[in-house]
Amino acid sequence: MANSKGRRRRFGSVRKLPSGRFQARYRGPDGLMRTADTTFATQTDADRWLVKQEAKILDGDWTNPDVKIAFGDFARSWFKDRDYAATTRERNAGVLNRHILPTFRAVPLREITTPQVRRWRTDLLDAGVGPATVSKAYQVLRAIMNTAVDDGLIERNPCRVKGAGTVTHTERPFLSVPEVYRLADAVPPHCRALVLLAAFAVLRFGELAALQRRDIDVEARTVSVRRSYSETRTDGLTVKAPKSAAGVRTVAFPASLVPELAHHLAEHAEAGRTGLVFVGARGGVLRRNNFRRIWLRALTATGLGDVHFHDLRHTGNTLAATGGATTRELMQRMGHSSVRAALVYQHLVNGRDHEIADYVDGQIRKVKRPPRGPSGT
Structure with missing residues (x-):
């Protein structure tokens, strides 16, 4: 085929329009002439478009532009x-x-x-x-x-609205240690330790709901996260591994929580190594929707306003950062992995994680709350 200057082309043709722009055409595998659905500012741009169309045909990726896929x-x-x-x-x-x-x-x-x-x-x-x-x-x-x-169905993505895929998030509230304990006091006894672990060991609700007795080592002051509950309308309640490798972790908790957890395990947890640590009021898995009602009543009772359960994690992370935890240590403690790099954060050495937990413990002890022992006193 010839272009607008008479030069023979191996594939397709380009001609200059009266407007000064260039039009590209080629014969498709179906034998029909196909014209680009746009014109080009330069002949070079038109040539490049033809090269792409030829490559699609040769690679078997060409799609008929007349076929309209909804x-x-x-x-x-x-x-x-x-x-x-x-x-x-x-x-x-x-x-x-x-x-x-x-x-x-x-x-x-x-x-x-x-x-x-x-x-x-x-x-x-x-x-x-x-x-x-x-x-x-x-x-x-x-x-x-x-x-x-x-898939070669369109030439370019029409989603080119600057800033449309980002949103500025409002900074979530940071609770003081006394406020955390006010919330712990306001929930039923079987949920008290859950609130404290969420704040001071920075666990997610699904991770807490899936904890088993074997996951808590009171002597070592650690909690191991191996699984998590999720609940959807389609699949109902399911247990699964954390969504990333970083989510499987062992976290040290403050010494102040030892009597709290010992009391909880003695009074409220299921029996046996695989017994659930946190259960609903009638036994079984503590469901998120059921706990939400408990949480909202606690917020009303304490007057703390618009606080999400997830804000307890933010609180614990902020406390750990104040204690000098590095970014890597914070990421491991919270079970986060970087979304911008294929880097798996290395696990903390036990001594350093306990140092962070000890700092948080110091903040708790400043409140001067008497620990709750196994007898509940």
């Missing part, structure tokens, strides 16, 4: 292939069904544009959807469209 169909297939944890799958399914599909379900992938994405995002915010939820919806949409690019 976003909803592709999104369902994309979602099915994701290897999500149960809670993440349920959360992202909700975002997809409530905030993305109502707008884009029937729209062909190739017809979704950046202005459409920008308008969709603005409409969600105007409708009162929270910024964090809108940011999450944008992230899911962008991930779906990235896969469409990788």
